[in-house]
Amino acid sequence: MKKLNNKLSVILLLLLTSCAQLRDSAPPARPWMNASLSPDARADLLMAQMTRQEKLALVTGFWGSPSPDYTPPALARHGSAGFVPGIARLGIPPQWQTDAGIGVAQQRSVQEKITRTALPSGLAVAATWNPEAAFQGGAMIGDEARASGLNVQLAGGVNLLREPRNGRNFEYGGEDPLLAGVMVGAAVRGIQSNYILSTIKHFAFNDQETERKSYNAVIDEGAARMSDLLAFQIALEQSHAGAVMCSYNRVNGDYACSNDGLLNGILKKDWGFPGYVMSDWGATHGPEDAARGLDQNTGVDGDALDLFGKRLADAMAAGTVPPARLDDMGRRILRSMFAVGLFEHPVTTDQGDIDFKSHELVSQRTAEESMVLLKNDQNLLPLAANIRSIAVIGGHANGGVLSGGGSSQVYPRGGNAVPGLKPTSWPVVYNPSSPLAAIRAHAPGAEVRYDAGTDIRRSARAARKAQAAVVFVTQWASESQDVSLDLGTHQNALVRAVAKANPRTIVVLETGGPVLLPWRSQVKAIVEAWYPGTRGGAAIAKVLFGDVNPSGRLPATFPASLSQLPRPQLQGGTVQYAEGAAVGYKWFAAHQLQPAFPFGFGLSYTTFTHSALAARVEGDALHVTFQARNIGKRAGRDVAQVYVAPVRGGWEAPRRLAGWRKFDLAPGAGMNAGITIDPRLLATYDTTAHAWRIAAGDYRLLLGTSSQDLPQSVTVTLAERTLKGP
Ligand code: BGC
Secondary structure, three states: HHHHHHHHHHHHHHHHHHHHHHHHOOOOOOHHOOOOOOOHHHHHHHOOOHHHHHHHHHHHEEOOOOOEEOOOOOOOOOOOEEEEEEEEHHHOOEEEEOOOOOOOOOOOOOOOOOOOOOOOOHHHHHOOHHHHHHHHHHHHHHHHHHHHOEEEEOOOEOOOOOOOOOOOOOOOOOOOHHHHHHHHHHHHHHHHHOOEEEEEEEEEEOOOOOOOOOEEEOOOOEEEEEEHHHHHHHHHHHHOEEEEEOOEEEEEOOOHHHHHHHHHHHHHOOOOOOOOEEOOOOOHEEEEEEEOOOOOOEEEEEHHHHHOOHHHHHHHHHHHOHHHHHHHHHHHHHHHHHHHOOOOOOOOOOOOOOHHHHHHHHHHHHHHHHHHHEEEEHHHOOOOOOOOOEEEOOOOOOEEOOEEOOOOOEEEEOOOOOOOOOOOOOOOOOOOOHHHHHHHHHHHOOOEEEEEOOOOHHHHHHHHOOOOEEEEEEEEEEEOOOOOOOOOOHHHHHHHHHHOOOOEEEEEEEEOOOOOOOOOOOOOOEOOOOOOOOOHHHHHHHHOOOOOHHHHHHOOOOOOOOHHHHOOOOOOOOOEEOOOOOHHHHHHHHOOOOEEEOOOEEEEHHHOEEEEEEEEEOEEEEEEEEEEEEOOOOOOOEEEEEHHHHHEOOOOOOOOOEEEEEEEOOOOOEEEEEEEEOOOHHHHHEEOOEEEEOOEEEEEEEEEOOOOOEEEEEEEEEOOOOOOOO
8 A cells, every 4th residue: 555655646746747847847937918908018029028029020911922033932921911810929810911891802813712791882881871780780790700710801991972973882881981980890890700810901092992002082080080980999999800901092192101190190090990901002201111100011922011110110220210119010910919819819721611602691681671662653563473474684684793803802702794894994893682583583473584684675675575674774883993973875776775665674782882773764763782792682572572662772872964073074083172071972962963862862652750859969079869750651661861960050061961870660669769960070170279079059950851852850959069079
């Protein structure tokens, strides 16, 4: 027994010694991995361990995809947009960056296409006016990014729709800073809920693609703060995005990524943005941009672009960039990586299981909620399931639904439904969700004929024979080029001819943004379906047949003509933003212009009324309450909108959107709602005092269904006040 005890003691001793040895030989503790510390404290601890070379490595990102004369670093994920090497010694994960806000996109240069779920376009998501839908869409993207081994999503496009011809409007959140900021902010929050870091972009005033790498947006500071910058500010507050991507263009003379006032002044100092600024791909102009607020030079695919490597080191040695900046740059990057959870939740290369079925449903529901019923004379819609015959015409409706082109292009599962279309600058991709097939499924007893719409006379004949005609009209838009708002002679003539042949003609639009609808008085029904994503065809049919009661509202004004725009001609070079903060409906109201369809507009298959509008000031807060009711026969979703208008004027426009509520209402049901107004929407930005100021006086709160239909009003008196925040 004694012998046994002795043996046990020896084993115990051996065990204890080897444990102690293990402890001694273990790698040094990594105190920055203590998740109970703040992201700032963790970043500080980690920075203290880094060599200068390592810090320099963190501030440069490479292009992620191979090309004939460029091979990305070995660990980059081919097909992705960018890659920042990790530092294994310290456990810093690589940053695998990819586009963007519509889904996990793959770069066109790579042939083996990564296929993922596409949401409807960003503008469509904004048209839902439902931040929860935007969040769910973002969460879906974040999940697919994670499963694809990508941990930085170049999403969050929130440039205001100031120029309706901007080829990238489909990626953004519309023309109003509150709507765009809230909706894009919610989407980014959704992405980051998967511990995937997201950008907000393109900072700032990248409002057109014409001469995007050189044009100079000229706007005074007050107007800037009350328009595009407010959208960015709100989106950042809502999302805590880890990064901001600065844009290609110039703002008041300086390139956005070399813009001290924008980056150091407004973003970092005034707004207290704790994250990092990354350049758009190739938007860095020199190592000195680091002194002006740029933290990461991204998209490097050759020596010429490697401005934040040796050249930054030289600039710091020469004193043109303060040496302390390198620590600040690195700290900001690491801080965001800690804050979002990139250290604790690493991504892996194995593709994991993507739950495509449920993701497609997220996309479809968003599409259903985004569609805007622009016109519905004599309640032509919804179509009855027992309709006898339908002519479906044009828009490749037999194949699928259109998507927007460019770096945000998501390649769909099942492949491009309409391959080989021109232009080929970026590929034109149709999601393989056929509206024709979905229409057939909704009306099994009907004769549903498809006509491609190429021969107008033949299309008119097909329309004449059917009980109803549905014409699909498309306009492709993409990054790096702007569009005309004109749908083209052929499509316009097609709609006119079909409408003449069949009085029950419905037009379904698949466009990136506003377009001119010169034939709008000649057709009975118009549905704006945007770029409706992976399950767009199914969503369109549900709206046409009333399984879904449309509840999208326009996030942008549809002008009646180009002459109504602040710049009837697209400009390059110096673009004077003469409209200032009067973007979209604000411009139209300020100049008493009647658009084709106003901001906020959208019909339903039921009718809502609003009443009991009241406003009260409590301390510094302005609360608005009201009641909404569904007085029709179908369940539906109301979007009740509150605008604010200073009685004595003095703003950029007569009124601004101040808040909204979207709710489901059964027939006959009512709902009480309350909104607390963001004080910045009651104020103007005083550039001398560098503060938001509310002027004393009477303000009308207006309630209704669009920026032009605001029958309820109540007046409150506000005291003069300077807001405390930025
Ligand atoms: C676009 C960005 C995009 C980047 C990487 C640029 O051309 O402007 O939005 O994130 O490429 O693909």
